[in-house]
Amino acid sequence: MLNLKNEKIPRATITRLALYVQQLEVLEQEGEKVVSSEKLARACGVNPSQIRKDLAYFGEFGVRGVGYYVYELKEAIKKSLGLDRVWNVVLVGVGNLGRALLRHHVLRKRGFVIVGAFDCDPFKIGEEIAGLEVMCSSNLPTKIKELNAEIGIITTPPERAQRAANYLIRGGIKGIVNFAPARIAAPEKVVVEYVDFINHLFSAAFQISLNQSKGFYS
Amino acid sequence: MLNLKNEKIPRATITRLALYVQQLEVLEQEGEKVVSSEKLARACGVNPSQIRKDLAYFGEFGVRGVGYYVYELKEAIKKSLGLDRVWNVVLVGVGNLGRALLRHHVLRKRGFVIVGAFDCDPFKIGEEIAGLEVMCSSNLPTKIKELNAEIGIITTPPERAQRAANYLIRGGIKGIVNFAPARIAAPEKVVVEYVDFINHLFSAAFQISLNQSKGFYS
The missing domain is CATH 3.40.50.720 (NAD(P)-binding Rossmann-like Domain)
Known part of the structure; x- marks a missing residue:
């Protein structure tokens, strides 16, 4: 049973949610109980407003002024993505x-x-x-x-x-x-x-070409 | 030297452009000189209006009522993506x-x-x-x-x-x-x-869970 507010989650959001799960697991292993959106954002390499926006799909797992409960948020995302099973x-x-x-x-x-x-x-x-x-x-x-x-x-x-x-x-x-x-x-x-x-090699080559045309490496 | 109209090409567009190059190469090997946006779209699994929109970034390689010149379009995309070299x-x-x-x-x-x-x-x-x-x-x-x-x-x-x-x-x-x-x-x-x-496995699992909740497999 999925508990998503909205089933039309964009692909890029799914990719980031998967990344959040991975980082939340690292935090859990380190014994962290609560994480701020700023810290989670830094660990994931995305900006905090993006994280808050993404997690808006998942109802309310944050506590104002405290952050997110690591275990609860992780489990909620996993459940919503169908990852709470084998x-x-x-x-x-x-x-x-x-x-x-x-x-x-x-x-x-x-x-x-x-x-x-x-x-x-x-x-x-x-x-x-x-x-x-x-x-x-x-x-x-x-x-x-x-x-x-x-x-x-x-x-x-x-x-x-x-x-x-x-x-x-x-x-x-x-x-x-x-x-x-x-x-x-x-x-x-x-x-x-x-x-x-x-495609990732194509994309890297393309971005390097752009950087070169801007004189980044000269 | 890049000849892009606009350097802010979205990531998803780069991915599709890479796919177009691959399909244009197949068409070239099959001896095709010209391809309609409909045929190219079918081969790539995207819709024709999407292809026309993507190729708008690349100036004009299409000829109205004829389609796109296979070799010219392929080379133009490759050049623009920095793929005309090793x-x-x-x-x-x-x-x-x-x-x-x-x-x-x-x-x-x-x-x-x-x-x-x-x-x-x-x-x-x-x-x-x-x-x-x-x-x-x-x-x-x-x-x-x-x-x-x-x-x-x-x-x-x-x-x-x-x-x-x-x-x-x-x-x-x-x-x-x-x-x-x-x-x-x-x-x-x-x-x-x-x-x-x-992430692709996550995404597949998530979509299957959604399909299951819709009763697709029952």
Whole structure:
């Protein structure tokens, strides 16, 4: 049950909320009970008015003149984002990036547990990575139900991304996080997220070019 | 020399422009000379009015009743984003993710050539990955100049990200693309981009929770 005031939260806000959760967890580990919006803002690298605006979506977790209760705010954001539970995830495409994600501790720490690894390469099927035996991608439709997986990560080469997506969709997956540099077609009820890290390099290159044209480095 | 009408291009626009470049390259390979905004929009998964709005930043590359010239538009966007050249990149942190990026063909294809790999682990220094010999991170300040690198990728554990950034900054790096789940401090003239793929999982989980509350899957 979500308790959001408004369901139309902009994407950029979700990204910042995720960042707040991470910083609130750090503060919690440091034993902090209360944090001011100024301190939380500094830790997150955003300005305090932005934080206050973002948290307006979440009702009232702040106390005037005191700040926010660290644990309560963190739990409220997590609950609202659907992060107060564990999500079972399957991964398709056991290449370099797939292996890196399978071995990535942060995913599990954040509540995303990879419960199955799939590939269509017969040389990879049966291999064990991070405690999982790689299975044949064609088994995805039945395995997704067996493993109770709701999210599928695609780390195939771009030309195989749609086929991987089709297997996931046939298995009733609810969301796909696609790391392959390719657009994929999916029914409306299947959430698709694209992780296109090349864009961050593009963006860095673009901003450097702008800085150069302003004479920043001369 | 940038030819942008307006330097304040929103981040979301840069992301879409990068996507247009990728799709225009596909069209070019398929031998297409001209593309309508409708067709380009479909290929990119955005709506045609959005494309026309985005390309308004770039002056006039369209011809009324015909569409856009594929090659000319692609080159104009690339030039404007600073992508009509090669960028030398160094990578710090040769773990699973670092190795995956070092072996990733898409980076080079997009004009980002990793010219140096660095780590502070003595067991990794000297190892050869994707044709590069891993060097000691403390050599970064001198190596960045030698290698003429402008962008640094950080793929260290979060607790070592700031130290990696400090080395990069001391070497005069112009931009940092940080894959480590940690905020880093840098002087204003150093561009910092965060690649936080956990956010995409958060976002997928959040959207699935919303869909569930609407009874999409029942």
